[in-house]
Amino acid sequence: MIASARTPALRRLLGLLPALVVIGLFMLVPVAIMALYSFLEANPFGGVVWRFSPEAYVQFLFERDLADNLVFQSGYLIIILRSLGLAVLATILCLIVGFPIAYFIARQPARLRNIWIYLITIPFWTNQLVRTFAWIIILGRNGTIELPFRWLGLLGADDTLGLMYSDFAIVIGLIYAFIPIMVLPIYASLEKLDFRLVEASADLYSSTFETFRRVIIPLAKPGIVAGSILVFIPCLGAFIQPDLLGGGKKLMLGSLVQFQFATARNWPFGAAVAMILLTFVVLCLLWYAQAARRAGAQSGALAHA
Amino acid sequence: MRLLVASAVAGLLALSPTTAWSEEKLFLYNWTDYTSPEAIKKFEAETGIKVTIDTYDSNETLLAKLKAGATGYDVIIPSHNFVPILIDEKLVQKYDAKAMPNFANVEDRWKNPDWDKSQEYTAPFHWGTTSVAYREDLYGKKLESLGEFFTPGDKAAGRVSVFKTPEEVVNLAHLYLGQKFCNPDPAQMQKVQDLLLAQKPAVNTYSSEGMNDRLINGDSVISTQWNGYALKGRTEGAKSAKVVTYAYPKEGVIGWMDNMMIPATAGNVENAKKFINFMMAPENMALQANFTGYAAGIKGMEKGLNEEMRTAPEINAPADVKIVFSWACDAPSQKLIDKVWTNILK
Known part of the structure; x- marks a missing residue:
């Protein structure tokens, strides 16, 4: 017994056991339940009927007409594309705004860096819902942005800039909510960056842009990829910002899942949509793992050179 | 074994000289923030019945709880659209509100409503x-x-x-x-x-x-x-x-209307009836209405209502609407x- 416990494989397994139990209990079991529910029939008063049915997945792309024929319908596909589009846009904008912030912090003296990082994380102390409500006050009619225009007489008493209840407001809300998780990983990789390499690049007559493109970006890449993934995934399933700032006029993937469970009482379809969302997320993570491996191989090669 | 323990406990309780057990009780199951503390205090003072309140936040919760076999509630206040469901599921009992003295106070338009045509199971609450x-x-x-x-x-x-x-x-x-x-x-x-x-x-x-x-x-x-x-x-x-x-x-x-009903499993049916009759008195329902800000289908409440409740056009719908x-x-x-x-x- 004692001898076998000393075998490395078993010891590794024992060491991993707590992690495996946590992942199994809190991730695999719920996902398995959801996957199972997505293949059952809906009970009209909520819940499921224990009978196998692929209807939920069929419903995603097809509609039954009165003669029970399947007709292609693009409605849910449009919701997916809209969610993807908004998530991509928010991620790119987060990157554009977040990178200079991370770079700025990384160039500060070491003792100041922690203060800046601390400031970046402050918004996390309050509830996301409250932070999103704040944007209603900023963007809304007679809000913080509109007031100066009104004082200057550029806006009539009953006119508005129309910032609220638009895609613009949704994207602003998403950027604000998720920018810290873009800044932190980029900062983590920039902090490790040896700025003598940047100086060396300048010494070798490289323009600022070329230095940025050929030295800084490749070295910060793991952080950029991690930040983008971390922002993209919650944006894809977000429903607070589309509901509060966008006026809930267009369903997003997140709101669609919520609607199916809460109001439409079609749990299998809600579960199916969640599974489809999950598939997207897993594909993103696989891509990330591959990109990270490639980046790792690259930096390894650099170190050996 | 369980029977033995139960009878032992029962025996002990019977012997113990506590007054709490001789006290009359009423268990009210109502919406959250929907019960006037003043009205309850008055009811307790008038009848000597001790009221215990539990709350729910949706008709679905109420239905699910009763269906799951919850017992011990004496009065529940479901919305009109859940009344037929509760009756069909045999979760409530008949109690004949019409025979109660204060039923005369109910406005005619709320008598024999569509969801309880012969008024066997319900008495009106807020609407x-x-x-x-x-x-x-x-x-x-x-x-x-x-x-x-x-x-x-x-x-x-x-x-x-x-x-x-x-x-x-x-x-x-x-x-x-x-x-x-x-x-x-x-x-x-x-x-x-x-x-x-x-x-x-x-x-x-x-x-x-x-x-x-x-x-x-x-x-x-x-x-x-x-x-x-x-x-x-x-x-x-x-x-x-x-x-x-x-x-x-x-x-x-x-429109919507909430109704006073008695669950099939109620343990204090007589007290429940006393409570329902009490709430149909205009001065008592007025206390309740002042607290919640909703209208109630009881005649003669005006004297007890505060100024806002008496005059609000939102609450007092025109008669022809x-x-x-x-x-x-x-x-x-x-x-x-x-x-x-x-x-x-x-």
Whole structure:
């Protein structure tokens, strides 16, 4: 017994056991339940009927007409594309705004860096819902942005800039909510960056842009990829910002899942949509793992050179 | 074994000289923030019955709890559309409210309601309406038809707020189109969908929160609204000279009513009856109404009501207004409602 416990494989397994139990209990079991529910029939008063049915997945792309024929319908596909589009846009904008912030912090003296990082994380102390409500006050009619225009007489008493209840407001809300998780990983990789390499690049007559493109970006890449993934995934399933700032006029993937469970009482379809969302997320993570491996191989090669 | 323990405990209790066990009790299961403490205190003082209150936040919770076999509740207060379900599921018992002395106080229009035609299971509690509220100062005139909400003119275009609850919105559309609620007819539901799709470009939000905020800051000129909330909106708006008005359109408004019922498993039926009779007395129901801000179908409450409750147009619907009560829809019509809603928001 004692001898076998000393075998490395078993010891590794024992060491991993707590992690495996946590992942199994809190991730695999719920996902398995959801996957199972997505293949059952809906009970009209909520819940499921224990009978196998692929209807939920069929419903995603097809509609039954009165003669029970399947007709292609693009409605849910449009919701997916809209969610993807908004998530991509928010991620790119987060990157554009977040990178200079991370770079700025990384160039500060070491003792100041922690203060800046601390400031970046402050918004996390309050509830996301409250932070999103704040944007209603900023963007809304007679809000913080509109007031100066009104004082200057550029806006009539009953006119508005129309910032609220638009895609613009949704994207602003998403950027604000998720920018810290873009800044932190980029900062983590920039902090490790040896700025003598940047100086060396300048010494070798490289323009600022070329230095940025050929030295800084490749070295910060793991952080950029991690930040983008971390922002993209919650944006894809977000429903607070589309509901509060966008006026809930267009369903997003997140709101669609919520609607199916809460109001439409079609749990299998809600579960199916969640599974489809999950598939997207897993594909993103696989891509990330591959990109990270490639980046790792690259930096390894650099170190050996 | 369990029997042995139980009888031992029972024996001990019988021997113990505590007065608490001889005390009369009533277990009330009611909506959250929906029970006037003053009324309960008065009931306890008058009858010597000790009231214990437990609360729920939706009819579904109440139904689920009773279906799961919860016992010990003596009075429950479900909404009208859940009354037939509770009766069908045999979760409630008959108690003949008509035989109670205070039943004479019930307004005639609430006697023998559609959901309990022979008044065997229910007595009326609060009631209220769903309609639209609007900024009369911005709109410039009285809103007289739901058509002004569904096909808004220049004054309200882009400034219309609609609830996020499909049933309520579809019911308002049915009301405007003169169709039946919980409609299983695809052709009529198509009309509802066309109406709501045509309205959509004029809508700024689909939300069941913040209606008063949007009306008062001018984001919305017309918004779906509940009468109790509209009352709060009017008093809040008046502070900054904004006129928020609850509309009684000519097509009518949607109504709801809560009812006092006795569960089949009630342990103190006589006390439950005493409580129901007590609540039907105008001075007691007035205490309750002042607390919740909702109307009740009891005659002679005026003396006990505070000024606001007595005069509020939101609470005191004009006598000639048409009030159509909503129903819990069956599965096929519910499916159509969901389909229409998804088509509108996709």
